[in-house]
Structure formats: C-alpha cells, structure tokens
Amino acid sequence: MAKASGLGQTTLSVDDSAGTARAIKNDITNWQLSTPRGVQDVTGVDKSANERLLLLADCSVTLNGVFNAASNQSHDVFKTVPSTSVARTVTITVNGVTLAPEILFTDYQLTRSDSGELTWSAPGSLADGTVPTWA
Template identity: 80%
Template sequence: MDDASGTPRAIKNDITNLQFATPRGVQDITGIDKSAYERLLLLADMSVTLNGVFNDASNMSHDVFKTVTSTSVARTTTLTVSGQTLAGELLYTDYPLTRADSGELTWAVPGVLADGTVPTWA
C-alpha cells in the first residue's frame, strides 16, 4: 500500500482482515418480446475495506492512513493471494479508529477505485 507520498509500505502485519469486490455495472436492455432479462456489462469497479490494529511505528498503518482525511491522493494497493496479485489505484475515504471497552484500538479503512483502470488479476 502506498503512503500519501507514493512510497510503498508493507503493512500486511497490521491488517487483520479485509473485504474486496470487483463488480461490473449492468444495464437492463430487455425488450418487451422477452420472458427473461437481457443485460449488457458496463463499467468495472473495485472497492476494499481493510481492517486492522493501530500501529504507530514508523512506516506502518497509522503512518500510512493518518493523512487519508487531509490529502486527496490515489494510493496503489496490491492484494496478493497464493502468488496472484490484484493491484488498483484507490482513493481511501476514511480512517475511523475504534477503541473497544476491552482496550484494543482498531481501524477499518474503505477504499474505492480512483483512475478508471480495470482491476485485473496477474
């Protein structure tokens, strides 16, 4: 994941779980002569929510995300699963911190596709 200056940072140790999606829009083009839907695929998208634990060490998660609310930069985000990678330029829209009553400090950072490039697995 890039920080606000575009420098890649390995913060995978701070991430406890994530959710990502790469949906496509669809347009209903069903004519009145049909008994089932006809559709066209439209634009591609990508979204991600990273969840993790607060770590204020240099170049770790807090260093990367603390500028989300004050900068408007796209950040290269790369997910790697079993040697396969999915990279995208994402805009992160929030950096909410949660302190549970048991004391842990966690975050959940949502991101959305920024640049119109279709995310593809490599």
C-alpha cells in the first residue's frame, strides 16, 4: 500500500437507526478515529524497565459535519441518537482499506456559530466487544 493523504481517498457511511447504511461523507467535514488498547503494568521489583501486557481493544469515533436535513443525509442518520439505543455500523474506507466497527453514538450536538454556520458533532464508542480490525 502506498502513502496517502486524506484527500479524495475516503468513503464513509453510517447506519441509520433502522440499520441501513447511509453514505454521508459529503456532509462530514472532518473525523477522528481511535483504536487504543489497554495495558497492565506487570513490572516486578527485579526489573529496571516497565513490563506490560496488552489488554482489551477499544474504538471511538467522532464525526463532525455540516447540517443537512435532506432525506437519508446526516440529520436523518443522527436525529434519533437521543431517542434510540442502537449500535450503528460506521464504515470508513481510506485508500482501499476498511474499518467497520459497531458504534454506540452518545450524542448529536448541533452548533450555530456567531457567523451563521450550522454544524454538528457525533461522538461514539465501540458497542459490541468485537476487536476493530482493518481489512
């Protein structure tokens, strides 16, 4: 795989509350993805450096975008976050590699700036205990 920028190489879809994938990448202005692993310090008193074990895997995502109330676009996808408790598949493909974790979105924040922009942010965390794996 070659090095790549984030320009033009990304596809992104999010399931709506009914489980239908919606391609909302045109509404998303930026996103952040994290796939951390827990660690346990197991350093014995006989060591001069840390020893650690890898623990559980996790995933979190924050999507940010421009408000779009058109059918099957970002507002349709996220408007049910406050009223439903469903996991949603977030499928991110960058330069031909894909990650598709099940995410519980915890908020759908709307912001109207003093200059008039209407934007949103939607943070979420891993839902189902499946290790996030790039394919």
